[in-house]
Amino acid sequence: DKAKVDFSVKPHKMSHVKKVIGVVSGKGGVGKSLVTSLLTVTMSKKGYKCGILDADITGPSIPKAFGIKDKAMASAQGMLPVCSSSGIPIMSINLILENDTDPVVWRGPVIANTVKQFWSDVIWGDLDYLFIDMPPGTGDVPLTVFQSLPVDGIIVVTSPQELVSMIVEKAVKMAELMKVPVLGLVENMSYFKCPDNGKSYQIFGESHIDEVADYHNLKVLARIPIDPSLAEACDKGFIEEFEGSCMDEAAGVLEEM
Numbered sequence: 660d661k662a663k664v665d666f667s668v669k670p671h672k673m674s675h676v677k678k679v680i681g682v683v684s685g686k687g688g689v690g691k692s693l694v695t696s697l698l699t700v701t702m703s704k705k706g707y708k709c710g711i712l713d714a715d716i717t718g719p720s721i722p723k724a725f726g727i728k729d730k731a732m733a734s735a736q737g738m739l740p741v742c743s744s745s746g747i748p749i750m751s752i753n754l755i756l757e758n759d760t761d762p763v764v765w766r767g768p769v770i771a772n773t774v775k776q777f778w779s780d781v782i783w784g785d786l787d788y789l790f791i792d793m794p795p796g797t798g799d800v801p802l803t804v805f806q807s808l809p810v811d812g813i814i815v816v817t818s819p820q821e822l823v824s825m826i827v828e829k830a831v832k833m834a835e836l837m838k839v840p841v842l843g844l845v846e847n848m849s850y851f852k853c854p855d856n857g858k859s860y861q862i863f864g865e866s867h868i869d870e871v872a873d874y875h876n877l878k879v880l881a882r883i884p885i886d887p888s889l890a891e892a893c894d895k896g897f898i899e900e901f902e903g904s905c906m907d908e909a910a911g912v913l914e915e916m
């Protein structure tokens with residue numbers, strides 16, 4: 660039986676979003692939020708109007724990556740996202756909770772409902788791309804979130820430490836179930852380029868991403884190195900200042916959608 664998108668969840672009447680892109684991973688900590696942020700920043704620098712819906716309710720890290728200090732506010736018409744310094748609208752549970760450090764211990768259905776409201780009650784305005792930082796994994800919670808949002812395509816983030824073939828397989832199956840195309844794979848923490856000798860080292864072992872991509876007939880959209888300046892940008896709120904070309908190929912695929 661096919662899972663279906665719950666079309667009862669309509670976008671806010673003041674939202675006109677052309678493409679919704681889900682960013683998924685097999686588990687937490689592989690860099691899903693970093694990839695979501697970099698994709699958004701890259702597309703935004705190309706002149707597209709982009710926003711981020713942080714659906715990673717139990718581990719929200721988007722506001723931190725963009726250095727957002729303000730809280731989201733409600734207007735008479737609906738919820739207003741918080742805009743980053745370069746004008747990217749963002750909605751995240753951390754922009755609503757009084758204390759960023761409050762743990763969210765909600766169960767699946769409550770999480771899914773919150774994400775639905777981030778779609779239906781938030782005034783996103785006119786966007787070319789809305790990127791969704793999905794809950795990690797391919798279990799019940801990400802599936803329910805998937806079913807409540809009109810996702811146009813997904814990008815799968817992996818790292819060489821993982822059993823990549825299994826994760827990609829699960830993500831591909833979930834996408835098939837939802838009848839959503841997998842736009843491609845991103846390998847994070849692929850290698851480390853030594854600043855002293857310029858050589859690249861595969862810290863987490865040899866990558867299998869190409870074999871897995873070939874097997875599923877998917878593209879590898881990016882290979883992101885382990886880069887302390889990237890970690891710093893992400894963890895200190897300067898992700899918008901990151902200059903790099905690692906997302907150019909992924910951006911090309913998004914432009915062709």
Ligand code: ADP
Nearest residue numbers: 687688689690691692693848884885886890893
């Ligand atoms: P996820 O969203 O998958 O849980 P994050 O994007 O929050 O993962 O990344 C987890 C941590 O790893 C963050 O502290 C981030 O700065 C760091 N990190 C992610 N990718 C890289 C990278 N390529 N180089 C250095 N640090 C990274």
